[in-house]
Amino acid sequence: MNAALLSVRGIRKCYGERVALEDVSFDLWPGEVLAVVGESGSGKSTLLDAIAARSAPDAGLVQFRQRDGQLQDVFALGLARQRLLARTDWGFVHQNPADGLRMEVSAGANVGERLMGLGERHYGRLRATAIEWLQRVEIDANRIDDAPRSFSGGMRQRLQIARNLVTQPRLIFMDEPTSGLDVSVQARLLDLLRQLTRQMQLAVVIVTHDLAVARLLAHRMLVMQRGRVVESGLTDQLLDDPQHPYTQLLVSSVLQP
Ligand SMILES: Nc1ncnc2c1ncn2[C@@H]1O[C@H](COP(=O)(O)OP(=O)(O)O)[C@@H](O)[C@H]1O
Numbered sequence: 001m002n003a004a005l006l007s008v009r010g011i012r013k014c015y016g017e018r019v020a021l022e023d024v025s026f027d028l029w030p031g032e033v034l035a036v037v038g039e040s041g042s043g044k045s046t047l048l049d050a051i052a053a054r055s056a057p058d059a060g061l062v063q064f065r066q067r068d069g070q071l072q073d074v075f076a077l078g079l080a081r082q083r084l085l086a087r088t089d090w091g092f093v094h095q096n097p098a099d100g101l102r103m104e105v106s107a108g109a110n111v112g113e114r115l116m117g118l119g120e121r122h123y124g125r126l127r128a129t130a131i132e133w134l135q136r137v138e139i140d141a142n143r144i145d146d147a148p149r150s151f152s153g154g155m156r157q158r159l160q161i162a163r164n165l166v167t168q169p170r171l172i173f174m175d176e177p178t179s180g181l182d183v184s185v186q187a188r189l190l191d192l193l194r195q196l197t198r199q200m201q202l203a204v205v206i207v208t209h210d211l212a213v214a215r216l217l218a219h220r221m222l223v224m225q226r227g228r229v230v231e232s233g234l235t236d237q238l239l240d241d242p243q244h245p246y247t248q249l250l251v252s253s254v255l256q257p
């Protein structure tokens with residue numbers, strides 16, 4: 001039986017004359033972290049937006065296994081059900097935390113909002129859960145009433161992660177979650193992401209141009225060049241013994257001084 005959590009087939013997307021994605025297919029298994037790598041402009045963000053139903057592709061099929069075990073064609077869902085999925089079973093972590101947070105409302109409200117979307121109204125429980133999640137992402141609980149506008153970049157990104165994970169989603173999409181941060185801050189965030197994905201057995205599709213991020217977090221990788229997947233495989237195998245010339249180039253240009 002094919003028990004993939006997410007099944008992606010034949011995705012194509014054009015911007016006018018420009019083909020941004022061509023025939024992209026893959027499966028994602030429950031609890032699996034998949035890194036999508038490739039140089040800037042290779043179509044990574046376009047792919048992530050398509051499979052997360054943020055922007056419909058021109059062709060192809062995206063199916064998600066719902067909690068009842070049924071595989072659901074994501075684009076056959078109405079907009080309301082797509083949005084519900086995006087707010088509950090899925091998460092989306094943007095490169096720029098300001099795109100995924102409400103910068104003017106408190107950190108606690110940012111975390112509580114998705115729970116309220118699921119029907120939780122009890123103030124004490126919302127606050128307790130928000131405190132628990134701030135602690136899990138290493139934000140001091142006494143910052144709960146501060147707006148993310150007053151947070152550092154790293155704190156904002158950790159808050160965005162808490163906001164996404166609080167509903168116990170089964171699938172998280174991340175677009176370059178560490179790229180905007182200082183190197184020292186990146187290391188701490190990567191450590192946290194690794195810990196949380198393992199603890200929660202999250203399935204993740206993470207877009208990154210940084211092979212070190214893929215090496216640390218991902219079980220498996222897809223390598224994209226000009227909108228196509230040119231190589232895929234287990235992370236260690238792929239990085240240690242790349243087969244496609246483009247992957248060889250990526251690996252050598254990163255790993256050699
Ligand atoms: N909204 C858009 N309109 C026109 N072209 C776009 C748009 N978004 C992306 N592209 C083009 O599609 C290609 C893939 O872009 P993108 O998915 O952002 O790549 P990556 O995330 O790998 O850097 C690039 O050639 C880019 O210029």
Ligand SMILES: [Mg+2]
Binds near residue numbers: 044045046
């Ligand atoms: Mg991008």
